[in-house]
Amino acid sequence: MKIFSTASDLSLALAADRASGRSIGFVPTMGALHQGHAALVRQSAADRAITVASIFVNPTQFNEGADLAAYPRTPEADTELLRECGCTYLYLPTVEDVYPGGMEVNPVAHLEFGSFTTRMEGSSRPGHFAGVVQVVSRLLDIVRPEVLYLGQKDYQQVAVVRRMVELLRLDVDVVAVPTVREPDGLAMSSRNRRLSTEERRAAGKINHHLAVVAAGLRAGWPARELERLALKGMREQPLLAPEYVEVVDGDTLQPYQDGEPVRELVVATAVRVGDVRLIDNRIALRANP
Ligand SMILES: Nc1ncnc2c1ncn2[C@@H]1O[C@H](COP(=O)(O)OP(=O)(O)OP(=O)(O)O)[C@@H](O)[C@H]1O
Ligand SMILES: CC(C)(CO)[C@@H](O)C(=O)[O-]
Ligand code: BAL
Numbered sequence: 001m002k003i004f005s006t007a008s009d010l011s012l013a014l015a016a017d018r019a020s021g022r023s024i025g026f027v028p029t030m031g032a033l034h035q036g037h038a039a040l041v042r043q044s045a046a047d048r049a050i051t052v053a054s055i056f057v058n059p060t061q062f063n064e065g066a067d068l069a070a071y072p073r074t075p076e077a078d079t080e081l082l083r084e085c086g087c088t089y090l091y092l093p094t095v096e097d098v099y100p101g102g103m104e105v106n107p108v109a110h111l112e113f114g115s116f117t118t119r120m121e122g123s124s125r126p127g128h129f130a131g132v133v134q135v136v137s138r139l140l141d142i143v144r145p146e147v148l149y150l151g152q153k154d155y156q157q158v159a160v161v162r163r164m165v166e167l168l169r170l171d172v173d174v175v176a177v178p179t180v181r182e183p184d185g186l187a188m189s190s191r192n193r194r195l196s197t198e199e200r201r202a203a204g205k206i207n208h209h210l211a212v213v214a215a216g217l218r219a220g221w222p223a224r225e226l227e228r229l230a231l232k233g234m235r236e237q238p239l240l241a242p243e244y245v246e247v248v249d250g251d252t253l254q255p256y257q258d259g260e261p262v263r264e265l266v267v268a269t270a271v272r273v274g275d276v277r278l279i280d281n282r283i284a285l286r287a288n289p
Helices: 007-019 035-047 065-070 075-084 128-143 152-167 190-194 197-203 206-218 223-235
Strands: 002-004 024-029 050-055 089-091 147-151 173-177 240-249 264-273 276-286
Touching: 002 007, 007 024, 007 050, 007 089, 007 128, 024 035, 024 128, 035 050, 035 075, 035 147, 035 173, 050 075, 050 128, 089 128, 128 152, 147 152, 152 173, 152 264, 152 276, 190 276, 197 264, 206 223, 206 240, 206 264, 206 276, 223 240, 223 264
Parallel strands: 002 089, 024 050, 024 147, 050 089, 147 173
Antiparallel strands: 240 264, 264 276
16 A cells, blocks of 8 residues: 555556556545444445545534544554555645645535535534535545545435535546444444443444334334434433434435435434534435335
8 A cells, every 4th residue: 555645646646547547446534444444445445446545634624623633543553454455545645735725715615505514414513514525525636536435424424425526517426335333333433432431332322212213214103203202312311412313315315204205214313422422324214226
């Protein structure tokens, strides 16, 4: 695995690969890697000749300074894991390399995302998706992959990035990789390592509450009632402070209205566990393709 710290060197290496007909998969990350990230890299390495991973803790998508300051960083272990998973190139840039004109320059700030960014993470983390779109568009411009691999754990992020690709008419496929979970069902997340033992135990219950909502939806229970029961159930657990539980149409991210036909029905949540904010979701129903 070759490590690049500048966009220009990486672009040069990729241009040579492209010229010899090699296809490129891209896995953007913020580091502190775990088996969820490994699944993305392994999938790309199985599908594509070249897999590029990036590790960049993007300051523009953090709406809380404390969250950015506490974000875990484990570069040595990350490099080792990427090597083992078959990553070809690692892009490990500075803020200046990603944003040569300064962080405030956002060439995609004009894009309108409507219902994709108004709810859930969009309303809980003001400015978050503007930063995600800013960095992903810049990274795509550098790497120019055929396929972009993202995790389903960040369900809304996948929908927003797909919309960005559509709006900018970018020639890239977005593949969503299923969420990798711990044995007790907790979605793997870099922030999990900030949990105390008690918080970690409590966090394991989040998935259970989502699974109950998903089962209720399949049995035809009203969505708003299931959301209310899940919020109440989580609030009764010591250490869990849910911000939202929302049952949404996976294509529009608008609240699901009971009985309406949808291609994908999803329940998503954000939960504070002590100082740590975690997100998770479950797909309750999916139409056959
Ligand atoms: N458990 C998981 N299963 C599959 N993909 C995942 C998982 N966790 C993260 N990813 C995906 O890995 C990519 C990089 O995510 P990121 O580096 O932010 O890690 P994270 O674990 O989501 O961290 P955070 O603590 O910020 O939520 C994203 O596309 C994300 O959806
Ligand atoms: C896609 C991403 C790498 C952009 O910084 C980030 O939001 C993440 O890790 O999910
Ligand atoms: N995986 C989402 C990145 C973030 O929390 O900012």
